[in-house]
Amino acid sequence: MSSLKLPFPIVPAASGEPSHYSKYGVGGLHCVGSVENLADIPANLKEPGMIVFVMGDQSMWFWTGSAWNNLEIAKASTISGDLEDIMNLLKWGEFE
Numbered sequence: 366m367s368s369l370k371l372p373f374p375i376v377p378a379a380s381g382e383p384s385h386y387s388k389y390g391v392g393g394l395h396c397v398g399s400v401e402n403l404a405d406i407p408a409n410l411k412e413p414g415m416i417v418f419v420m421g422d423q424s425m426w427f428w429t430g431s432a433w434n435n436l437e438i439a440k441a442s443t444i445s446g447d448l449e450d451i452m453n454l455l456k457w458g459e460f461e
Contacts, residue, residue, distance in 0.1 A: 395417045397420070
């Protein structure tokens with residue numbers, strides 16, 4: 366594979382424009398629409414340790430080099446529900 370050496374960083378042509386699209390990068394962080402779209406990421410763009418955010422269900426996946434593993438992150442809706450439960454318990458003196 367040949368490469369192009371750049372003496373300067375890549376910057377967008379205009380302010381507010383992207384410098385790159387994740388779907389063209391190797392490894393790193395990518396975004397896809399659904400879990401099924403994980404299979405659409407070409408092998409030459411996969412790198413062990415890469416993370417993919419799935420917009421449809423807000424899940425995150427980790428590429429091991431041979432398989433996708435769900436990172437099982439807490440979603441904002443779950444966290445806010447847990448905090449509400451804790452605040453209700455504190456309000457009623459359950460932790461005194």
